[in-house]
Amino acid sequence: MSESYSLLGLWPIINRWKKLVGTALVLALLTSILVALTLPNIYKSTAVFFPTNPQTTDPDRIATEGSKLELGGRTEDLDRIITIGQSQPVGELLIKRYRLHEHYQVGPAGTDAADDAALREFSANLDIVHNERDAIELTFQDKDKQLAARIANTLVQVIDSVNQQLTLENRRNVLGLYQQRYLFLNAEFERSRQQLLRARRRYGIYGLEQQSRYLAREIIKVETDLRIAEGSGASASKVAGLRRALRGLTEADQGNVINLENYTQGVDSLNLFTSRMTDLQDRLVKARGEYETADVALKGKLSSLYLVQKAYPATKKSKPVRWLIVVGSVFLTLALSVVVITLLELWRRSNRRPAAPLGT
Template sequence: MAVRSYSLFDIWPIINRWKRLVGVAVGSALVVSLIVALLLPNIYKSTAIFYPTNPETTDPDRIMVEGSRLAPGGRGEDLDRVITIGQSQPVAEAIIRRFHLYEHYNAGTPGNDKADNAVLREFTNNMSIVHNERDAIELTFKDEDKVLASNVANALVAMIDSVNQQLTLTNRRRVVELYGQQYEAMTKSFTQARQQLLSARRRYGIYGLEQESKYLAKEILKTERKLREAEGSGASAATIAGLRRALTGLTRADGGNVLNLENYVQGIDSLELFTTRTEDLSRRLVKAQGDYETAKVSLESQVSSLYIVQPALPATKQAEPVRWLIVVSAVFLTFVLSVLLIVLLELYRANRHHLVTN
């Protein structure tokens, strides 16, 4: 004969028969879990939220072409680098020593392997650093002392910032050097352009005086008129020759005059080109000098590599333990285990009775 099976409808009568035992078990679980929950210390957690910035990673190839400036940016590699720094052992050990966590965690004497592993494990369990859905980083630290929790979290952020700056310091210096090279190159180009402009002025006799062209035209017309008058009035040959030499000097480059019509016409276009280039290089030189000085100040002032949205503050309420949840979970689990135990016991008795009967 087949052994009689139990359904869910058969459980209640079984519980009713064993209600005293089940009641004792559940009551004991209630009392014990309540005592344990009340004895557990309050745990507070403080969270700092920040974005990683990277003023060092401006593309060097774009500096000379587009004049890119140092600007923050939160790329995936920046997020990964900051999280890796925060989870690194050197950072943890520095914070542990700074806040005397060996004594706080009662881990033992520093330098002992067992104590070192214990305090490091406790610290790691209490600290979490994650990348949230808004591309920010949340760093959380838990402790029984809410002030200590906030101080440790803020110290961790500062330590991450310091290490991140050191990691990218070489690249930042390279960017500053490129700005310096750009400034030096612009200075040389501007100096050469000024020399070319000065040489052209000397060659063509054009110095940009306000009345220069008017004076030349006036003198040419005046000299030419005197020459014509001298020729018409029968003046001496010496006078006419002198006026012709004067007119030649005013109109021809080989006439001996620094300012003459031929050089003026030939040089005006060249001077406009040199002047335009010099003015353009002057503006670019001023910009290059400003970029270089800004980059130097940024390097020397050690601009933060993190943009802190929310510093860690002492918690106003506990995060752990959730005492009611502990009590409810313990009572429910005890009830389920008790029911399972008595059902198994009933099945065992029924099977044994069936075997004896047969």
């Protein structure tokens, strides 16, 4: 004949073993209280920041487009920041800076076992996550709330520095290109300026407006005097002199410094050189401005992170929750006790044998 068991049927069993169950619960209560009281308080400090778009911190973008820092919620930016923060070199740097070997009591630095234990403890206390607002939350926990805040803030700075180093070499190359372009344009501008000076000396042109007025006035005056002399029957020597004067003003081979032929050729050359110099001057000014802006951007070390909230020392502990430890320990002990005494009861009943009938 089979027997059935229910939760209500456990009460008589518990009642029969109440002393043993009570002793186990008291021991669990006292032990859990003792353990909960000896556990150190753990404090958390959290820093929140956004990664900026690295393209907006490059000198070429800043100089040529005048761009500004933009928040970069791109997946690759977020993954790069989290990877840097969780990397071993960054962890070892923080461990060395704050002497965490001594703080974690894992042994002297320099031994493989101590270094590995310190790194594992550091990694266990660090949490870097991408939250639902596309920001990064960096949390560090420690028994010392001041130390936890300092490590969290330092870690943000180290991540920023490493992230900048990833594009630093490219920035230097871009700055070198700007410098080369500026030096080239400066040399070209100086060469064009010398060509313009030589052209002015060759053609004797130093003031276009004034000289054009003087040349036109003299040509008209000499030509008018020539026509008057020819019409009035002046002497041949006077007419010949006026004709030579007119040729001197209009022909280059007559020896006049200022003459129409040289002036026309000179004006064309000067216009060409002037246009070239104007173009080079504009490009030179722009190139110089771009180079100076890129140089300032590189030396300024623009942050690659936008810090929303720096880490502050916690005002209350995050763990342990002592009452939960005590309650959980007592409940677990009760559950295990019920299982044990139930199994004992089943074992005792299964070992019972019916008595043999008496012979007559």
